[in-house]
Amino acid sequence: MTTLNADAITPTHDLLDGWADDVLRGPVALHLKQRMLPVEGEGAVIFPPTYADEKHPYCIDTLSDGTKVAQIDSVGSQANRMEPLFKRAPAGRPENPFASLVPQVEIAIGNERTVSILDAGHRLGDAIVRSSDLAEEAQKAFRIYLDDGDAGPIATLAPTSLVFGAWDSRDTQAKLPRVVQSVIRAWDVDVLTRSAQYSPPVDYAKLDVFSEDIKEKAANNAKSPLAQRGFVPVPSTGAPGGIVARGGVFRDLTVNLVALRQLGGENGAALRRYALGLALVAATADQDGFLRQGCLLTPDPDAPANWTLVQRNGRRTRVALTGEAALDYAQFAARRFGIGPDRRAVFAKERAKADLKAKA
Structure with a gap:
């Protein structure tokens, strides 16, 4: 939910185009701070992710004043939750309007299973891509970006790699920064244990x-x-038993407009506006708050989210950004840029083995 008030600016298409194009005077970021609540209510026990460390199973930092801050969902995990918003809905489900904004690229594993590139953790730089007949095309797209700064081929093949970032660390070393970055943290936490x-x-x-x-x-x-x-x-006995957040649970989401404006190419303006549209859709879409067993969160209805535009001089302005406005701009920008074709690639075991051998 976004608060709409008289003091907030309304993001028209022309204004959003300026955010994407104005290198010298454009704002640096769009920020959302959103208070979250466990479905059980304020002060309920929630479970952070656990890690393979018996002494420190949760990611909890202690500040200099003794305040403990727990990571509830990492930047990478948030990206992996947002990206599948653009997947085509399965047969028998209502149509997903976001799916028409990006090419639907799937990799067939044998005769019965397919993997969407939108589910691949490393996106265009994932091993599943290098192990398919998309490998050469993906490598070429990364090299063009690395050598010429042209992100157009990546946008045509896997545009969400521009939004959520990608690093072709196993091959060309091309690196795309995240335009959308989100993280959820719990503040002033007490750690519990449980026994059974x-x-x-x-x-x-x-x-x-x-x-x-x-x-x-x-x-x-x-x-x-x-x-x-x-x-x-x-x-x-003594197993991790969740936490209680006395200082609240907050989601911080940033749309990095500086990183966005670094995207170039022959059709750079249309490309940047397309990437901005996808970023705004991902940022404003309602999330599934079921992060893991024991951690089901929703936005706090009594503390509506507010979008803030941050200028180069640090000045902050409220923005009346809604999901409907984001989708409208994204659809318009996608038509201007031209959405890449849907693809169905094939996984090849031999390619995967060759990739491992080349790395070795």
Whole structure:
């Protein structure tokens, strides 16, 4: 939800074109700060992502004043959640208006499975692309961008790589900065733990699956094979139990207009406006707040989100940006630039092996 007020400027097509084109005087960024709430309400327990570190399973930083800040969703994770907004809806589902803004590029894996490039974590620089018959075209597009600064071929093949960033780190080293960057953090958090006890539904020792002696040795030992397979009682204590955010949960989203204006090419103005349209659609679209088990968030209706335009001198102006206005501009910009054709590439095991061999 976006607050519309009399003091906010309305982003017309001409104004948005200026944001994309005015290198000398254009604003530097568009920023959204959005307060989020757990569906259980203010102060409810939520679960951050966990990492393979027994001592520090959550990503929590302690500031100099002792305040603890937890990462709820990283920049990369947020990008991977926003990019599939542009996928074509499956058969039998309502049509997705965002899907018509970008080419639908899929890579067939055998006869039964396809992977959309919009689901590939590294986008045009992903291994799945290098392992398909799109490899040479993708490499050529990256090289043109690297050598000439022309992002047009990338926009024709995989335009969301311009919006969410891509790094062809395994090949040409071409690097596209993120135009849209989003992260969710919880502030002033307390960390909780949880414990549980598993009890099998039957006594397997009495069923002669193993002896009572073996049962006694294995019971309550989480490392024992019988416990790991669920045949004996085993406790789980001190496991990560989520956090409580006393200072609130906030999503910070930035549309980097400086990075956008660095995109060039023979049709640079139309390209930048196309990329801006996609960026605004991604930034204003309603997100699915189910981040993981135990973490379902929605925007706080009592603290509506506000868009702020940041000028070069630091001056900040409210912007009355809506999802409808973003989609209207994106559709107009896409028609001006020309959307690339839908593609269906084929994964080849031999290409994947060759890629591994070349790296080695």
